[in-house]
């Protein structure tokens with residue numbers, strides 16, 4: 215089956231289920247239209263001469279080895295509506311591709327089973343207004359052996375498709391709450407939904423290991439900008455990372471100096 219056919223088949227199955235999740239953007243859908251418009255400005259730059267004959271796309275990110283460095287967007291619903299055991303199918307497919315799986319809401323009850331397929335796994339938690347519920351979810355997902363923990367900082371005001379509220383039981387997180395979340399998470403912690411330099415700096419200052427620069431695919435606030443070009447992050451590193459950065463810089467200059475010395 216070709217990719218186009220797989221897409222059409224999935225779309226048909228999803229529409230037949232009438233799950234109500236099928237895409238669409240918040241309110242005026244400006245964000246969706248603008249995403250498309252901005253993306254159309256980008257093309258690939260070709261360098262055919264001396265190009266790699268055996269390219270390796272392998273990369274290690276936060277302790278996870280990826281053969282395919284394309285990371286799944288955090289999504290649960292409506293995957294189970296697409297095939298009978300959709301989440302397990304996605305897990306096996308991503309494992310085969312050498313990628314990582316990332317679940318969203320609802321948090322799948324079978325995270326452990328998904329993890330047992332051997333796929334690297336990240337799971338998101340929403341900033342539920344009931345913070346006890348949020349911390350319980352953070353505890354629960356960590357017990358399943360997932361690789362990364364994600365927190366959707368951009369779902370604080372809830373999510374919407376057109377004028378229909380999809381999520382309404384969340385509340386915005388403060389900087390001090392981000393620091394508390396850091397203390398409660400032993401795994402690599404990623405704050406998803408950063409879209410400004412201010413939030414990026416706060417996320418890292420609170421101890422995040424990574425951020426996902428995203429406008430949530432047009433499901434949060436209308437008239438958000440597109441994440442490309444990415445935000446420039448003026449990060450104040452925690453002391454240890456600052457120390458490592460200084461060591462790296464010194465080694466870099468030592469390397470340059472020695473290569474100049476030997477060339478001469």
Ligand SMILES: Cc1cc2nc3c(=O)[nH]c(=O)nc-3n(C[C@H](O)[C@H](O)[C@H](O)COP(=O)(O)O)c2cc1C
Pocket residue numbers: 235237287288289290291292317318319320338366406427428429430431432433441
């Ligand atoms: C059907 C659907 C469900 C989604 N559910 C979630 C979710 O539960 N949690 C989450 O953080 N993001 C969710 N998203 C947003 C995606 O993770 C992602 O942010 C979006 O597709 C845009 O991609 P980008 O973040 O790479 O720009 C969902 C998106 C779609 C289309």
